[in-house]
Amino acid sequence: MSLRFNVINEAIKRKAVVVNVPAGRPADYFGEKVFNNEKMLKYLPKKYYDALRDTMQHGTALDLETADGVAAGMKKWAMEMGVTHYSHWFQPLTGGTAEKHDSFIEPDNIGNVIEEFTGKLLIQQEPDASSFPSGGIRNTFEARGYSAWDPTSPAFIVDDTLCIPTIFISYTGEMLDYKAPLLKAISAVNKAATQVCQYFDPKVTKVFSYLGWEQEYFLVDEALWATRPDLMLSGRTLMGHESAKNQQLEDHYFGSIPTRVAAFMKDLEYEALKLGIPVKTRHNEVAPNQFELAPVYEEVNLANDHNVLLMSVMKKVARRHYFRVLLHEKPFKGINGSGKHNNWSLGTDTGANLLSPGKTPEDKLRFITFLANVMKAVWKHNGLLKASISSATNAHRLGANEAPPAIISIFLGSQITKVLEDIEKGGTIKMDNKQSFKFDIAHIPELLIDNTDRNRTSPFAFTGNRFEFRAVGSSANCAGAMITLNTAVAEQLIDFKKQVDTKIAAGSSKEEAIMAVIKQIVTEAKAICFEGNGYSDEWKAEAVKRGLDCETSVPLIFDRLLSKDAIAMYSSTGVMTETELHARAEVELETYIKKIQIEARILGDMALNHIIPVASRYQELLLDKIDKVTRLYHASKVDKLAASDLNTVEEIAERVNTIRELIEQLVQERKIANKIDDVRQKAIAYHDKIAVLFDEIRYEIDKLELSIDNEMWPLPKYRELLFIR
Numbered sequence: 001m002s003l004r005f006n007v008i009n010e011a012i013k014r015k016a017v018v019v020n021v022p023a024g025r026p027a028d029y030f031g032e033k034v035f036n037n038e039k040m041l042k043y044l045p046k047k048y049y050d051a052l053r054d055t056m057q058h059g060t061a062l063d064l065e066t067a068d069g070v071a072a073g074m075k076k077w078a079m080e081m082g083v084t085h086y087s088h089w090f091q092p093l094t095g096g097t098a099e100k101h102d103s104f105i106e107p108d109n110i111g112n113v114i115e116e117f118t119g120k121l122l123i124q125q126e127p128d129a130s131s132f133p134s135g136g137i138r139n140t141f142e143a144r145g146y147s148a149w150d151p152t153s154p155a156f157i158v159d160d161t162l163c164i165p166t167i168f169i170s171y172t173g174e175m176l177d178y179k180a181p182l183l184k185a186i187s188a189v190n191k192a193a194t195q196v197c198q199y200f201d202p203k204v205t206k207v208f209s210y211l212g213w214e215q216e217y218f219l220v221d222e223a224l225w226a227t228r229p230d231l232m233l234s235g236r237t238l239m240g241h242e243s244a245k246n247q248q249l250e251d252h253y254f255g256s257i258p259t260r261v262a263a264f265m266k267d268l269e270y271e272a273l274k275l276g277i278p279v280k281t282r283h284n285e286v287a288p289n290q291f292e293l294a295p296v297y298e299e300v301n302l303a304n305d306h307n308v309l310l311m312s313v314m315k316k317v318a319r320r321h322y323f324r325v326l327l328h329e330k331p332f333k334g335i336n337g338s339g340k341h342n343n344w345s346l347g348t349d350t351g352a353n354l355l356s357p358g359k360t361p362e363d364k365l366r367f368i369t370f371l372a373n374v375m376k377a378v379w380k381h382n383g384l385l386k387a388s389i390s391s392a393t394n395a396h397r398l399g400a401n402e403a404p405p406a407i408i409s410i411f412l413g414s415q416i417t418k419v420l421e422d423i424e425k426g427g428t429i430k431m432d433n434k435q436s437f438k439f440d441i442a443h444i445p446e447l448l449i450d451n452t453d454r455n456r457t458s459p460f461a462f463t464g465n466r467f468e469f470r471a472v473g474s475s476a477n478c479a480g481a482m483i484t485l486n487t488a489v490a491e492q493l494i495d496f497k498k499q500v501d502t503k504i505a506a507g508s509s510k511e512e513a514i515m516a517v518i519k520q521i522v523t524e525a526k527a528i529c530f531e532g533n534g535y536s537d538e539w540k541a542e543a544v545k546r547g548l549d550c551e552t553s554v555p556l557i558f559d560r561l562l563s564k565d566a567i568a569m570y571s572s573t574g575v576m577t578e579t580e581l582h583a584r585a586e587v588e589l590e591t592y593i594k595k596i597q598i599e600a601r602i603l604g605d606m607a608l609n610h611i612i613p614v615a616s617r618y619q620e621l622l623l624d625k626i627d628k629v630t631r632l633y634h635a636s637k638v639d640k641l642a643a644s645d646l647n648t649v650e651e652i653a654e655r656v657n658t659i660r661e662l663i664e665q666l667v668q669e670r671k672i673a674n675k676i677d678d679v680r681q682k683a684i685a686y687h688d689k690i691a692v693l694f695d696e697i698r699y700e701i702d703k704l705e706l707s708i709d710n711e712m713w714p715l716p717k718y719r720e721l722l723f724i725r
């Protein structure tokens with residue numbers, strides 16, 4: 001029996017793994033492994049507690065004495081929790097997270113060890129950074145990089161290690177991670193939005209950016225996974241004929257959760273809650289073996305740390321249940337891919353959601369102000385936003401029939417659309433008296449009923465009190481999208497304020513000035529709004545006419561990172577320098593090349609070592625039969641008895657020849673591409689000459705899967721990967 005049948009047997013016999021989640025309320029263990037406010041109060045002397053809170057809230061610099069005090073408190077708590085090591089935890093541009101574990105133990109020079117963790121070790125470390133991508137910023141001879149504590153995100157415990165969230169920068173100060181620019185973008189949008197908020201409410205002193213992510217993923221049985229080199233090494237299937245049944249009956253979405261999966265989810269949620277990740281909803285997704293997990297939204301820096309952390313926790317927990325988590329955006333051809341909707345909003349320290357319509361005319365004017373400014377920011381930087389979510393892996397999902405197209409547009413819903421039309425036509429404000437005013441626009445209800453989730457085809461949808469950036473990929477670090485969005489909105493709000501102030505200085509009332517600028521914005525940026533079917537071909541044609549970015553080649557999309565507008569946006573807001581942008585673009589291109597290169601190698605290996613040998617064996621079997629038929633039967637009967645087998649033998653031979661030729665071409669093209677020095681040109685070659693061959697090769701292999709004896713086929717088939725659970 002083939003390995004495939006062995007692993008199928010193993011997989012189907014598995015029972016749900018019992019998980020020990022303590023009885024009682026989640027509140028009893030929520031944040032158990034986090035150095036949160038409660039533990040800060042308990043383990044820090046008051047003066048250090050106050051100083052740390054001040055740093056967390058206002059960004060004031062922390063002196064070394066306080067850092068020492070905080071480190072001592074953290075260490076005491078961590079050691080009581082059985083922790084022996086600490087680690088600066090950061091998010092390099094490779095994706096994922098990096099940790100370097102150090103023991104608390106230090107020699108005391110008289111033959112013993114003491115447990116030590118000082119403020120200096122808490123604040124800064126010098127991990128050997130030479131193996132992290134820097135996009136050419138860091139010279140090879142200067143391998144040093146610094147990780148520096150981010151006190152706004154609490155330390156947490158994983159296994160026996162105290163993890164300290166940090167930023168990661170080069171020796172010369174350039175940012176080499178996702179967190180550092182995210183913190184700068186948060187600060188930029190806070191500053192710009194607070195100033196605009198003060199038109200409406202002088203009490204506002206801070207604006208928060210919020211993120212609620214929805215993580216989609218697939219689960220595959222570990223035994224099946226281990227016999228698929230493509231899944232194992234690239235996270236997606238590079239071959240596999242469609243299953244006769246997949247998602248067409250739509251019986252998986254919101255269906256009852258399979259018991260093994262339910263046990264996994266329960267375990268995962270328990271781990272997540274202990275880490276302070278406020279997970280809330282879980283359900284099946286559209287595709288078989290596809291699921292989703294979403295927490296309650298949080299401040300974007302914390303939310304993002306939580307997402308990155310959750311992705312690694314998921315992988316660990318899955319193994320306890322003999323599953324593997326697939327975070328790839330498109331693990332299976334022909335069925336839905338996985339995204340990570342980023343629900344985003346801005347809110348004030350006075351408790352207002354700036355994307356919620358509100359009750360009073362002032363509230364509504366503020367709402368339209370922020371809505372219009374977001375619209376303009378997304379319109380102006382639609383290409384850059386697309387670049388922020390683009391990758392070799394997400395490219396398979398975008399533009400495929402169930403996912404947002406590779407064009408960024410905004411869905412607003414009929415009520416808001418009507419309001420914007422009225423603004424464009426009229427857009428005046430009538431002052432009733434000094435205190436109160438009226439718009440000549442459609443009524444804006446407090447709750448926008450048609451905005452819940454009506455247009456699933458939109459990559460950037462307004463959903464009543466937030467925008468939902470749906471083009472983000474399931475494996476991505478959300479910071480990529482969140483840095484871009486927050487910075488674009490910050491830049492736009494600064495410009496908005498300048499224009500309004502100019503009008504006020506020229507004698508307009510505040511409300512008139514605001515309305516006049518909004519009217520300009522709406523007229524200028526309405527091309528970004530699209531309410532129709534984003535999957536349709538008509539929209540692609542229309543989007544070109546509207547001047548939206550319709551590029552689909554990932555390496556070319558990355559050009560947007562270095563456009564004049566992008567450089568101006570990042571430098572004027574202080575979020576990123578041109579050098580840092582160049583470095584990021586280079587890392588993106590290098591990552592793209594590597595991913596395609598790895599897939600090309602896997603495909604070559606699987607075709608030559610897994611598929612072709614099996615095809616030959618099956619041919620041999622058929623030829624044996626044909627041979628016997630020819631020997632035993634009269635020539636007049638042979639044709640009838642052997643013709644179809646002969647056809648199959650020939651068909652297989654043709655396909656095998658084609659596969660060999662294409663694999664040879666793949667190798668040659670790689671040789672040519674690898675000689676290209678310029679990273680952009682090289683990425684373009686990988687896109688245009690190499691990645692394009694994958695589907696052609698796959699086509700032949702998938703056809704062979706249909707011709708060759710099921711018992712001989714070595715790789716778990718789609719139906720097995722998708723329906724065994």
Ligand code: ADP
Pocket residue numbers: 210211212213214281294295296297343344345346353452453465466
């Ligand atoms: P759906 O699946 O219909 O989009 P969910 O209930 O799964 O909705 O919620 C999506 C996410 O949006 C959750 O993380 C939720 O906390 C988050 N969310 C809700 N309101 C806001 C908001 N004002 N800002 C940011 N995120 C929000």
Ligand code: MG
Pocket residue numbers: 214341468
């Ligand atoms: Mg959603």
